[in-house]
Amino acid sequence: MSRNGPIALCYHALFVTFTLAPIVVVCWVAFTPEGYLSFPTSHWSLRWFQAIAQYPEFISAFWRSIGLGALSSAIAVAISVPAALAIARYRFAGREIFTALFMSPLMIPNVVLGIAFLRFFTEVGLGGTFTGLALAHIVIIFPFALRLTLASAVGLDRTIEHAALSLGASEWTAMKRIVLPLVLPGLVSGWTLAFINSFDEVTMTVFVAAPGTETLPVRMFLYIQDNIDPLVTSVSACVIVVTVLALVALDRVYGLERLLVGRGAADGR
Amino acid sequence: MTPPSLLDISPATRLGRGTRTPYLLSLPALLLFASVVVVPLGMTVALSFHDWGQYKGIVPVFILKNWHEVFSDSYYGEMFWRTFRIALLVTLFSAVFGAPEAYILNRMKSPWRGVFLLVILGPLLISVVARTLGWALLFGGKSGLVNAVLLSLGLISEPLPFMFTETGIVVALTHVLMPYMVLAVWAALQRLDPQVENAAITLGAGPFTVLRRIVLPQAMPGILSGAVIVFALAASAFATPAIIGGRRLKVASTLAYDEFLNTLNWPLGATVAVLLLLALVLIVFGANRWVERRYAQVFG
Numbered sequence: 001m002s003r004n005g006p007i008a009l010c011y012h013a014l015f016v017t018f019t020l021a022p023i024v025v026v027c028w029v030a031f032t033p034e035g036y037l038s039f040p041t042s043h044w045s046l047r048w049f050q051a052i053a054q055y056p057e058f059i060s061a062f063w064r065s066i067g068l069g070a071l072s073s074a075i076a077v078a079i080s081v082p083a084a085l086a087i088a089r090y091r092f093a094g095r096e097i098f099t100a101l102f103m104s105p106l107m108i109p110n111v112v113l114g115i116a117f118l119r120f121f122t123e124v125g126l127g128g129t130f131t132g133l134a135l136a137h138i139v140i141i142f143p144f145a146l147r148l149t150l151a152s153a154v155g156l157d158r159t160i161e162h163a164a165l166s167l168g169a170s171e172w173t174a175m176k177r178i179v180l181p182l183v184l185p186g187l188v189s190g191w192t193l194a195f196i197n198s199f200d201e202v203t204m205t206v207f208v209a210a211p212g213t214e215t216l217p218v219r220m221f222l223y224i225q226d227n228i229d230p231l232v233t234s235v236s237a238c239v240i241v242v243t244v245l246a247l248v249a250l251d252r253v254y255g256l257e258r259l260l261v262g263r264g265a266a267d268g269r
Numbered sequence: 270m271t272p273p274s275l276l277d278i279s280p281a282t283r284l285g286r287g288t289r290t291p292y293l294l295s296l297p298a299l300l301l302f303a304s305v306v307v308v309p310l311g312m313t314v315a316l317s318f319h320d321w322g323q324y325k326g327i328v329p330v331f332i333l334k335n336w337h338e339v340f341s342d343s344y345y346g347e348m349f350w351r352t353f354r355i356a357l358l359v360t361l362f363s364a365v366f367g368a369p370e371a372y373i374l375n376r377m378k379s380p381w382r383g384v385f386l387l388v389i390l391g392p393l394l395i396s397v398v399a400r401t402l403g404w405a406l407l408f409g410g411k412s413g414l415v416n417a418v419l420l421s422l423g424l425i426s427e428p429l430p431f432m433f434t435e436t437g438i439v440v441a442l443t444h445v446l447m448p449y450m451v452l453a454v455w456a457a458l459q460r461l462d463p464q465v466e467n468a469a470i471t472l473g474a475g476p477f478t479v480l481r482r483i484v485l486p487q488a489m490p491g492i493l494s495g496a497v498i499v500f501a502l503a504a505s506a507f508a509t510p511a512i513i514g515g516r517r518l519k520v521a522s523t524l525a526y527d528e529f530l531n532t533l534n535w536p537l538g539a540t541v542a543v544l545l546l547l548a549l550v551l552i553v554f555g556a557n558r559w560v561e562r563r564y565a566q567v568f569g
Contacts, residue, residue, distance in 0.1 A: 008373045012385070015370045019389055022403025022444060025414070029406055037406065039414070079297045086294035098295055101302050109505030109549065111522035112313070113306075115529060115542045119316055120309035139305050142298070200396045203507040203522070207529065220398045224512055228405055236399040243395050247387075256387055 023240060030237040032230050048234035058235055061219040065199055068130070068215060072137035073194035076145040077187055079138070081153075084146060088153035105140045113140060114207030121208065128210025136208050140201065141194040148193060148259075152186025189254035196246050316539040327535055335540040345524075345541070349548075352520040355438055355510070356503035362443045363499045367450035368492050372484060374451070375458040386455075393448040401509045404441040408432045408513070433515040441513050442503050449502065450495040457491025458484075493560045501553050505545060521545045 004012070025039075032038050033045035052058055080102075086092075087099055105113065117136045118127070126132035156179065164174040202217035209218050216239065223232050250256060292299075317335055320328040339345045374385055392400060407415045408431035416428040431437035461484065469479045507522040514523065521541055528538030 012373050025406050026403045082294035083298040086291035090291035092291040111507050112542045112546045116309035116313040196394045217398050
């Protein structure tokens with residue numbers, strides 16, 4: 001196997017620096033002991049992390065984001081399972097159109113979806129409600145949930161089910177005891193990927209959320225628009241830590257390579 | 270005869286046209302998407318033809334006023350031109366810098382490759398607001414770290430303005446969207462057989478010739494599909510242009526946001542959004558068709 005030369009490795013180092021710089025800087029500034037933005041070198045302090053406690057809107061937005069992400073991912077996965085079974089197991093008229101429709105939130109810009117949701121929810125009386133927020137999130141994270149449930153539905157070995165059925169198991173039993181356990185890792189990964197996407201979503205949510213139903217990224221965005229101070233860096237640092245933890249968990253359970261590229265580890269590369 | 274079941278996978282059922290099962294299975298998702306995606310999008314298109322006034326609000330009549338305004342007022346032309354100029358530059362920079370990195374990643378050995386793949390693709394899932402905040406801190410006026418580094422390297426003689434400029438938006442957006450390019454090129458390079466490279470070297474090709482004549486043609490489909498994704502996401506990006514560009518430097522999505530939540534001229538905002546969607550759909554489909562036709566032989 002050919003190796004990377006010194007020039008390639010230098011380039012790689014610069015590239016990784018570029019990738020990590022803004023993320024590291026946010027976490028670095030979060031530890032400043034000063035009352036303004038600065039890069040702490042000799043003195044470090046947790047005062048801005050403690051300061052978060054005095055801003056209940058950040059705390060409530062955080063819990064709302066967690067709850068919204070958990071709920072909408074669970075519903076999205078629940079709805080995606082039958083849809084994935086239909087797409088994976090049947091050839092029926094409209095199959096391609098259904099698939100394209102279910103994947104469409106990836107193609108339609110989130111800003112356009114946000115505007116459409118705002119208009120729709122205002123008309124039907126769901127404007128600024130948590131229900132509206134949840135419906136909007138279920139839709140935009142649905143493609144991520146569907147992709148992983150579909151992958152596990154396609155990868156399912158059907159002879160095992162057949163064996164269960166021929167041994168006298170009812171359809172429901174075969175479903176519960178054979179199919180579900182087999183697709184469970186896919187479902188858990190789909191839920192996690194959907195959760196991360198819901199937890200980070202800002203462009204669409206900024207249109208749908210009202211004061212009182214703001215999610216954490218929306219609260220951060222609106223705060224940054226007014227002024228940038230160390231408080232928002234410490235909040236961001238917490239968000240980064242939550243995401244990295246979820247990411248590492250996902251990498252352990254499913255493999256990030258397989259998740260993002262769709263193949264990779266699975267075909268023994 | 271028993272009705273076709275969920276678990277019956279005999280070829281006849283799978284290919285059968287008569288069965289209602291797949292429709293019943295997709296019904297929940299279908300209902301959700303029909304009511305929460307199709308209807309709202311239709312309503313948004315309709316909204317773009319409604320009238321609006323400061324005091325009368327939204328008037329549901331059919332009128333071409335908003336479309337006329339967007340097409341005739343040069344302010345909107347300039348704004349759309351800026352949006353697509355930024356998107357083009359971001360696409361170009363991601364391709365130029367992302368493709369070599371994907372190649373380097375692909376040549377790495379096992380533990381390192383996984384680690385750096387995580388490092389480079391992981392930021393994709395980290396909040397855009399947090400990443401853009403990082404750039405705002407790095408740019409930070411005239412005393413920002415980026416300028417300090419560039420000055421000390423002697424690359425520039427005086428600090429460059431990054432905050433509230435297109436340059437700043439392009440740099441930050443390139444960072445935000447770069448992982449998509451690396452991902453697309455990396456996926457394409459998976460198909461590359463390293464033996465072909467070795468064969469070229471054995472046959473006397475220099476490293477540059479191998480890159481140009483063996484690696485680049487195989488990476489090209491990945492670069493092009495990555496470019497389509499990056500362009501579409503850059504042209505509709507919201508949080509990054511809003512934070513780095515500030516309140517003055519508008520792109521399509523931030524302008525639509527302003528119309529919806531500040532000016533409250535929803536019909537005009539809807540027009541900008543629908544136009545952005547149409548332009549993107551045309552560009553993305555056109556580019557995909559072109560790529561498919563060009564590489565029909567490769568994949569065929």
